[in-house]
Each structure stands twice: as structure tokens, then as C-alpha cells.
Amino acid sequence: MTLSTIILIAAAIGLAIAVWVHPDRKLSEALGISKRQAIFLIPVIIPAIISAGFVAQLLPSEEIGRWVGAESGFAGAMIAAAFGALMPTGPMLILPVVAALLSANAGDAQMMALLNAWMMMNVQRLLLYDIPLAGGSLTMRRFTLGLVLTPVAAVLGLAIVG
């Protein structure tokens, strides 16, 4: 069993106890929220995982290696980051795709840049959630910071992975 699995199990047990002893919170309420979330996720994650294998087989690994492989350095990381910012999907789809890219010769640091850019400045989320829910002013600040900090995180990533 890996460390992260142990952390997840410990967190689930600890939080369940916290909800159970909390005077104003009900376990059934929490489990209801979990159930709705599971009903949403199951039909997404199972086809997404199956797709990951097919997509990895179909991707042109030589081309991917040339553009965003381990040798592509900072420029490759920025190409990957642009893809990350533009890819319109949630974690249950983008992580299988990144797993597929990794098995098709993409570099570690480049995929880290892709994910960081997807997290900080995903364009779909910007239009659907940031602007309507957080307002243009806050969105503008966050996106500008994303533009500056994505390269910073990429440089750190390249330094860590080499």
C-alpha cells in the first residue's frame, strides 16, 4: 500500500469521526453529498480510463517526443502549457490524457507544466466559472498571475526533474 493511499484512508476515517462527533453536522448529509458526487463521476471515470490506453496507442509518439519530450526543455514546457490552458476538461479526463502522453514519450517536466497551466489558467473554466461567479476584476488578476507564474513553475519543474 502506497503512502498516498494510507493518507487517504486516514483522512477518510478521521473526517468521518469529526462529522460524527460534531454537534451540528450529520453523517447522512455528508454521505448524501458523496453519493451524488459518485453518481456524477462513475460514468466519466470508467470510459476515461479505458480511453487512456487507446489514446496512448493512437498518439504519434515520435512527434510528441520532438515537441514536448524530455529534451524539449523550457520551450517544450511552454508548448505543453499552452495545451493545458486550452484543453477543456476536468481532472477525470485530463489526467488519463497526460498518462497517455507520458507513455508516448512526453517529458516529465513538460507534463508538469501542462498540468500547472491547466490548473491556473484553463480557458474553459475562466469563461464558465471565474467570470460569472468571481467577477471580471478578480478573474483578471488571477489570469494575469497565471501567465507570469506558469513559466516560474515550469523553471522550478525543470530544475526538479532535470
Added chain:
Amino acid sequence: MTAPDLPTPKPAAPPNRRGPAIFALSLMTVSGALCWILYGSDTVWRILTEDWDLMVNVVPRMALGVLIYGFLTVLVPRDWVAKHMGRDAGWKGIAIGLVAGALAPGGPWVIYPIAAMLIRFGAEVGAVVTFMMSWSVLGMNRFLVWEVSFLGEELASFRLLAALPVPIIAGLVVRWFWPERAWPRIDRT
């Protein structure tokens, strides 16, 4: 609890609940059919066997992640967070934003209403930006459930490490160089 609870954000219901499932099913069908046509049925079966290993790894984690998500949603003391992220909070505001963002459950449809509410209840903008950035790049639920499953512990941790300073820098940049008085248009209704 002394302060009255802030209104709970609407239950986690993404606006288009069927969209991602339809997309994933279409992707599976199209990519599977292409593999069958281009590489034949043997390759398709080999890939399905490999996918099964991945599934065994992901699904139990996903179940745990979903449980944690439900528990956190009912537990997070939103009133406390808003009170301690106020304009006099200083470094404490940034620190709370960092930790709260990393632990906050849910997708954008939950987090953005919380961020808007924090602003409305008087939280400082730099701390709120740290909160949102921290949720974006350091989200623990996504990290433990999704990233570790698909990237492995090592690569996922490296990415987290590279992104660790980002929310703090973002919050401080907004606080120092782009403070609220320069941007009077933030809604505080």
C-alpha cells in the same frame, strides 16, 4: 459556534452533469474503434488488460476521495475562514488561504461561490487570490486521488513541489502591487 454560519453554497451540482460522461463515452468509442481498425483486435484486448490494472488502482482511491469530499463539504467552517482572512490578517490571511485552498473540497462550481462569499464577508483580496490559486494548483483531494493514480507518487509530488510557491507569490503580488483600492470595482454587496 459563536458567529452565525454563512449560507452553505449550493450542493455540488455542475451545471451540465451529463456533458463529461457523454464526452468520455464518445472518446472511448471513437479511440477504441480507431485502435481496432488500425491495429486489430489483439491490440485492443492488450490495451483493455492494461486499462484494467489502472482501473484497479484508481477506483478505490476515487471512492475514498468522494467520501472525503462529502465530509469536508459539511465540516469546513466558512464563517471562521472569512473572519480570519480579513484586511488586517496579514500573513495569517495568506497562510489560511493557502491551507484552506489546498483542503477545500469540490470543483469550480463549489469554490467560486465560496471565494465570492469570502470577498463579500470582508476577506482581503490577496488572501482570496491565494485561496483560489492554492485550490487550483495544490488541491489535496485531486492530488491524492487523481494525480497520484495516473502519474505515480514521484512525478505527482514533483509537480506539487514546483507549484508550491505559486499561491503565496500570487497573493503577495496582488496585495502589494494590485491592491483593492486600485481596483474599486470588486462587488461587496
